[in-house]
Amino acid sequence: MTANWKFSPAYYARSLNVLETALNELDAYKSWRCFDPGREYHVDARYAAMPALTKKDIREHFPEGFVPADHDVKRGLDSGEIEFVTTSGTIDISVTNIWNQKWWDASERASWKLNSHANRFAAGSHREAILGNPRNVGYISDNFDLPMEKRRLSRFLYLNEKSDPLLWSPELMDRMVDELEIFQPAIVEANPSLLARLCRYITASEKTVFQPGLIVLTYEYPTNFHYQQIRRVFDAPVASSYGSTETGYVFMQCEEGKLHQNSEYCRVDFQPLKPEHGGPLLGRILITTFNNHWYYIVLFDVGDLVRIDGTGKCPCGRNSGLIVSAIEGRVADATLTCTARLVTPRELDDAVSVLESVDKYQLDQVSADIYELQLVSQRPDKERLSEEATESMKKLYGKEAKISVTYKDSLSPESSGKYRISRANFPVKIDNYLDERYTLNKRLF
Numbered sequence: 001m002t003a004n005w006k007f008s009p010a011y012y013a014r015s016l017n018v019l020e021t022a023l024n025e026l027d028a029y030k031s032w033r034c035f036d037p038g039r040e041y042h043v044d045a046r047y048a049a050m051p052a053l054t055k056k057d058i059r060e061h062f063p064e065g066f067v068p069a070d071h072d073v074k075r076g077l078d079s080g081e082i083e084f085v086t087t088s089g090t091i092d093i094s095v096t097n098i099w100n101q102k103w104w105d106a107s108e109r110a111s112w113k114l115n116s117h118a119n120r121f122a123a124g125s126h127r128e129a130i131l132g133n134p135r136n137v138g139y140i141s142d143n144f145d146l147p148m149e150k151r152r153l154s155r156f157l158y159l160n161e162k163s164d165p166l167l168w169s170p171e172l173m174d175r176m177v178d179e180l181e182i183f184q185p186a187i188v189e190a191n192p193s194l195l196a197r198l199c200r201y202i203t204a205s206e207k208t209v210f211q212p213g214l215i216v217l218t219y220e221y222p223t224n225f226h227y228q229q230i231r232r233v234f235d236a237p238v239a240s241s242y243g244s245t246e247t248g249y250v251f252m253q254c255e256e257g258k259l260h261q262n263s264e265y266c267r268v269d270f271q272p273l274k275p276e277h278g279g280p281l282l283g284r285i286l287i288t289t290f291n292n293h294w295y296y297i298v299l300f301d302v303g304d305l306v307r308i309d310g311t312g313k314c315p316c317g318r319n320s321g322l323i324v325s326a327i328e329g330r331v332a333d334a335t336l337t338c339t340a341r342l343v344t345p346r347e348l349d350d351a352v353s354v355l356e357s358v359d360k361y362q363l364d365q366v367s368a369d370i371y372e373l374q375l376v377s378q379r380p381d382k383e384r385l386s387e388e389a390t391e392s393m394k395k396l397y398g399k400e401a402k403i404s405v406t407y408k409d410s411l412s413p414e415s416s417g418k419y420r421i422s423r424a425n426f427p428v429k430i431d432n433y434l435d436e437r438y439t440l441n442k443r444l445f
């Protein structure tokens, strides 16, 4: 496979520096030394020979295993330069990380260069309103509402303090609309499911709303329905930002709609899936962080699938780093067709989005050929909708698929604070789907 994307000499220098430090100085990567083909090999080949870092590895070696000897964890904590943060969710997904605010901010600033609207509106001191789940960001208060001043932090305003939008009253949503008008943020950063919920309310109540310079979607997978509902209310540009607590900012969607790698702050290694599961353009990504001397993350498996852009070009002209045409969603949320082909959340989302007037949905695969689709919809002709949904799901999963469609008033987020749109009730192990021609010491680039 050939690709047109380019990497700067500095990118390779950082890649090499991080790998050498990890292998030579850090306990977390000691066991990887035996995989290293050696310094005479190209740095990409050396990365390709390594295993992936998992959350389990982070738990086992945290924190000292990730910090070089010239940085003292206790001193860093005492001085406030770093802190420990634990992500919410079940034991499988929850992990404690070293948080380095300065590095995080620098990684975010670098990502803004990848979108011309962000570059224009995000000066670093701009006002930002955040509509996230307080389990992930901001202040939590399910039992009583917090006044605006209790939800401010430097240049940020957290619009939501409830862990479940089921707790949002009309008054609370009116308050969010009013606060956007008062605060006049340059950027609104939002969890797409929450912004879509607010937008459905704004549409139904025929309110007008303040338009920021840019809306940045982050934290969870944005569905086609989310985009439709947000577009009815906001005409501001919308960009998707992709990253994680472990990796900082990895991809930013440019004004042309493609996602560009934040290659000043991270390395991305792409591993294609087998052709019968959507490879070689569809695959998983392993992230290595740059410039964070408090926390060396190498080849971290973020658990997401992406579709890389086959042309390796974008009309915006940016060409440093990987160009991704779509984030395809979490491996943990993937399902299988009746013939056991992998279906990414994005492929499912495209199939569901042919349905009209659906607020949200969730698909559970119970077994090899049994699928349960839950819909939230105001449509009166539910029988017709069920037929359309069944037809669409059979087209995706196979004629022999047994589809049930049920209706819900609402769907709640997971304990992680994020919505999921799909999941199989059995483990989908990524190793079974990766194309071995690329993972067995084969260079991709």
Ligand SMILES: [Zn+2]
Pocket: 254, 255, 256, 257, 258, 260, 314, 315, 316, 317, 318
């Ligand atoms: Zn672009």
